[in-house]
Amino acid sequence: MPIGDMLFRSVDDSQINGVFPNTFNEYKKWDKEKDELPPEEVYKALFEELAYGEKIQIGRALTRMNYSKSGWKSLIKTTSREIKKAVKKDELPNNYKEFLITANEKWADPTFWYAMGQMVNDATPIYYWNALDRTYDQDQNVVMQDEKRRIYIKTWIKTLKISVYVTIFCLILGFPVAHLLANLPLRYSNLLMIFVLLPFWTSLLVRTTAWIVMLQQNGVINGILVWLGILSDDGRLQLVYNETGTLIAMTQILLPFMILPLYSVMRVIPKSHMRAAQNLGAKPATAFWKVYLPQTIPGMSAGGLLVFVLAIGYFITPELVGGKDGKLIGHWIAYHLKTTLNWGLCAALGAILLGVMLIFYWLYNKIVGIDNIKLG
């Protein structure tokens, strides 16, 4: 249900259609080839709907209109004032077109009218285009945003890149740990298991903040490196508030999600398999590569998919340690959700995230086979 709601919101444009039903109806009749500006009926409908419409609803619609083209808000606001004045004096204009153009000369600017074209349908792809740094130009073609307004594609790439890196690092770090867990004598493996699970019992915020303490320029790691003489005092590494910080902290936080599925798969691989392989003449490395590793694929896939899916939508950690560079797509979703209240864009970003995840899932199913996933 929430997913359905999100998908619906990402294309929904019915709110504005509820505010300007007649205007949009008349608008659709406008032959853009013939007339430069829309016919009188459109102006009339707009006048009436602004004059008698609900103020709150109009306000909301304005926000939506501004996504299509900036300037709408002030245009409608000034126009509304004039209309209200006229209505109060009971002086309904004879020519609505003239009246509006007098109220604000932007009503003679066809680009605004063209932009309205994006809103006249109940469904709109504009949020998706926005989520990919694209917008409509005057002729309603989809084009790239201005150079300085392009943020999402960059963030998408960064999100994917960091997620892939985090998954790879988790695999590299998690594999030996899981192997130890599965093969150490019970006494040691239990202890190790506690170390693996300990972070789970600690708040995510605490762990993330701990990483800030560790990684900052006057933090533990830099301190040790300087003390060891590896770094000079003024050459301290910038490890936090950038991508590196995000990568390190996310890897550590998501590591258990890789270790646990791997462990549960490794635990049931009989030890006799490695022995059998060696007995059959394979050197330990060959035996590992040909016999052990293929049997851990279900665990690696389960862990990998889990970590990747969690990483791609991760929010708190990159938000805290990521600084300006290390922010992922989750940041923008939260930003639009809470600050700009552009829920349509939010939903579109979320839907794309979901889509990306499904694509990876599909790819994975093609390559490895989903039956191969095993959590225990």
Next chain:
Amino acid sequence: MTIWFRPVIQASLQIFNMNNPSQSFVKFEKIDKSYDGEVLVVKNLNLDIAKGEFVTMLGPSGSGKTTTLMMLAGFETPTNGEIFLDTKPISKIPPYEREIGMVFQNYALFPHMTVEENLSFPLEVRKIPKPETKEKVQKALDMVELGNFGTRFPAQLSGGQQQRVALARALVFEPRLVLMDEPLGALDKNLREQMQYEIKHIHDRIGITVVYVTHDQSEALTMSNRIAVFNDGVVQQLSTPDILYEKPENSFVAKFIGENNTLNGVVADVNGDTCTVELDNGFGKVKALKVNVNDKGDKTQLSIRPERVTIDSTNPESNNFEGKIQELIYLGDHIRARLNVCGNDEFIVKVPNEGSFSHKEGDLLNLSWNPDDVRALDI
């Protein structure tokens, strides 16, 4: 028959040359093994195995038989002593260079490979050319009668079939020696018996040396040329099945192999190969073979096989006793009678079903046995 099916005759001849130690193909020399540095799991093991021989290590769990096998395979190193294979010491050779095939307890087939891939694995790591590999794999599969199962995965096979694949895999690279670690333990009884014969026949056919570990005595008796009975890390007796059964050298072997009646007593007199034993609690005297006792006054346990006890007839010299029937079990070809004899409530006698046995539970039976069938063993 292919080249790697070594001539059977030559192999069986070598069994008879066992007295010459230079002939032994596998030689355990004074092997000790301890995992923790305190308890010896295997103690002073000396064992010679001839080429082509089928030797079984038989013993209860924890007796050190599997450890011994693992040392031979190279997965454990002896704490003391040395193992020789073909006169060369092998303690320093890693398992993958030993050229010893092994069938594991749970087969250890690789689940992600098909049967064919499992079988070609040892050939691939030896870099044997593809066509030759294919040919050998097919031959090995045919040998275990699974010629058409090459493309299946192990999980798609029954237990018995998996067992055969494991066997074929252990043989396909023509190892010098094959080890089997309770390979039939997971099979049901009928299949187990069938596989016993099959393994025996394959061994007879290709004449490879086999070292087999089991805790099932009937399995050992069925298959082996010789059996080493393990207990407590020590080989109690190493002999052919018939000698183990008929002439056990100590009470553990007597009890472990086959069914066995025991009577406890003290040696009263020694006379050459025989001795007279005074039974505990004054139940009388028994003439027995002197096997594992030294002198007058030694405590001893007498061992008599159930089928060597005769009923309703008397022995001219001695060894005549009475037993009260506790329980009769009808088993078709014979009747199994549990008696109380000289204070032993678990004395078993097998009465052949000749139609003339008419005793009831509670009756007294006259028993007798030949002094040659009673063995005075340690206690």
